[in-house]
Amino acid sequence: MDSSSVELSAAETRAIGLTIGLILGTGILSLIVCGLRLYARLFIIKQFGTDDFAVVVSLAMVQVFNGLGLSIVYYGSGKNLVHVPQTDLLMWFKLYYVAMCLYLWVSLSVKISLLLFQRRLFPTGWLQTTTLCLMIFLTLFTISGSRALALQCKPVRAGWDKTLTEAKCFSTFTIYQITLYQAVILFVTDLIILLLPIPLLYKLNMRAGKKVACALIFGSGIIACISPMVRFSTLDYLLQGSVDITYSSTSSLYWMAVEFNPGLVAGSLSSLRAFPVLRRFGSTFGSSGGGYANSKGYVNSRSMEMGNMSQSNASRKKRRRHNRPMGESVLEQTVNVSEERILGDDEHGKNGP
Numbered sequence: 001m002d003s004s005s006v007e008l009s010a011a012e013t014r015a016i017g018l019t020i021g022l023i024l025g026t027g028i029l030s031l032i033v034c035g036l037r038l039y040a041r042l043f044i045i046k047q048f049g050t051d052d053f054a055v056v057v058s059l060a061m062v063q064v065f066n067g068l069g070l071s072i073v074y075y076g077s078g079k080n081l082v083h084v085p086q087t088d089l090l091m092w093f094k095l096y097y098v099a100m101c102l103y104l105w106v107s108l109s110v111k112i113s114l115l116l117f118q119r120r121l122f123p124t125g126w127l128q129t130t131t132l133c134l135m136i137f138l139t140l141f142t143i144s145g146s147r148a149l150a151l152q153c154k155p156v157r158a159g160w161d162k163t164l165t166e167a168k169c170f171s172t173f174t175i176y177q178i179t180l181y182q183a184v185i186l187f188v189t190d191l192i193i194l195l196l197p198i199p200l201l202y203k204l205n206m207r208a209g210k211k212v213a214c215a216l217i218f219g220s221g222i223i224a225c226i227s228p229m230v231r232f233s234t235l236d237y238l239l240q241g242s243v244d245i246t247y248s249s250t251s252s253l254y255w256m257a258v259e260f261n262p263g264l265v266a267g268s269l270s271s272l273r274a275f276p277v278l279r280r281f282g283s284t285f286g287s288s289g290g291g292y293a294n295s296k297g298y299v300n301s302r303s304m305e306m307g308n309m310s311q312s313n314a315s316r317k318k319r320r321r322h323n324r325p326m327g328e329s330v331l332e333q334t335v336n337v338s339e340e341r342i343l344g345d346d347e348h349g350k351n352g353p
Contacts, residue, residue, distance in 0.1 A: 006083045015250045016078035020070065022254040026261035027066040034059045036275070037268035044274040051116035055268065058109035062260045065106045069253055071095055076246040077253055084246050090161075092246060097160035101150045103256060104142040107186060110263040111138055114193055117267045122200050130196065138189060145182050149175075176238040183232035190225040227259030 008016075034055055041052050075092040076084035084092065115131040122128075152175065153159040158167030170178075234255060237248035 006079075008079060008083065012079050012083070012247065015247065016073060019073050019078055019250055019254040023066050023069045023073075023257040026257050027063060030059065030062060030261035030264045033265045033268045033272070037271040040271050040274035045271075049116075049120055051113060051120050051267075054109070054113035054116050055264065058106075058113045058264060061102075061106045061109045062264060065099070065102060065260060066257060068095060068099055068102070069257055072099060072253060073250075078247065078250045080247045081244045089246070093162060094160040096249070099253070099256070101146055103149075104145045104182065106260055108138055108142040110260055111135075111189065111193060114263065114267045118193075118197055122197060124200065127196060127200065130192075134189060134192065141185060145178075148178055172238045172241050176235060179235055179238070180232060183228045186228035187225070190228065194222060194225050227255055227262075231255035231259065 038052060038055065042048050072092060072095045075088045075095060077092070077096075081089075112135055115135055119128055119131050150156070150159070153167050153169035155164070155167060158164040158169055231252055234251040237245065242248045
């Protein structure tokens with residue numbers, strides 16, 4: 001069947017257009033925002049940390065996945081199965097199998113970049129421990145989850161080659177159960193990542209408006225957070241045993257893009273303040289001090305020489321610092337270092353651990 005001679009229904013046309021639009025739209029957005037973040041960190045701030053290297057890797061993996069998604073659409077996603085030529089269908093199954101195997105690894109790369117970003121901003125002990133445990137857990141979860149999907153058939157080739165009629169494969173219900181388990185785990189870990197900075201942001205000595213702005217930056221990842229559960233809700237075709245898989249699986253495909261790309265954007269927004277046009281956003285302190293050592297002994301020697309900080313504010317901070325009792329708590333030290341890294345480190349400070 002020549003695909004060019006097939007007249008697609010309105011539903012098919014809408015599904016194809018929506019999938020391409022979401023993949024391209026979110027993909028271009030993440031490419032622009034992350035590209036600006038990396039440029040700012042490398043050439044303006046001139047400090048390229050571990051989280052920045054993680055973003056490079058994650059951005060590459062996400063863009064490859066976006067390209068894979070567009071290829072899957074090209075070979076049949078969004079069309080009813082009867083409208084997909086046999087040669088295209090063989091390639092579709094192959095590409096969709098690759099996407100299933102890569103899904104958790106791309107998700108891991110995005111989460112690792114976000115966790116490393118939080119570790120740089122908040123050097124407090126409990127957050128460092130929590131993020132490290134999360135990274136270890138997510139890595140082990142990704143290895144086991146990807147293995148289960150990659151080895152769903154025996155021989156393995158039957159995972160994409162449906163002409164092997166004698167192969168033994170997981171039932172569609174088993175695949176559904178695996179996907180449900182993965183969606184719940186991803187949702188819970190995304191929620192933890194989203195909520196981790198909130199207690200520390202609350203303790204920062206910033207104006208209420210600045211706190212809200214920072215919370216919005218971190219909270220912008222809420223779309224990526226809920227995406228695994230929304231994507232799971234689109235997998236009822238597995239539960240029902242639908243044979244029209246090229247059409248039924250379309251919404252699952254574009255929700256993957258919605259999950260990955262906004263997650264990268266959320267972790268890169270704060271670095272954009274290094275550009276002059278955005279520097280006013282969050283560039284001043286509400287009432288915080290500067291130059292404190294963090295809980296690991298690192299000292300930010302530059303005392304926040306922000307262009308718009310008045311001399312009177314600096315004097316008040318100095319007097320308040322001298323009046324503070326000796327033996328400042330680890331929490332207070334961490335809060336001050338975090339303030340510098342969120343609001344000033346993008347221009348002057350040092351990368352944290």
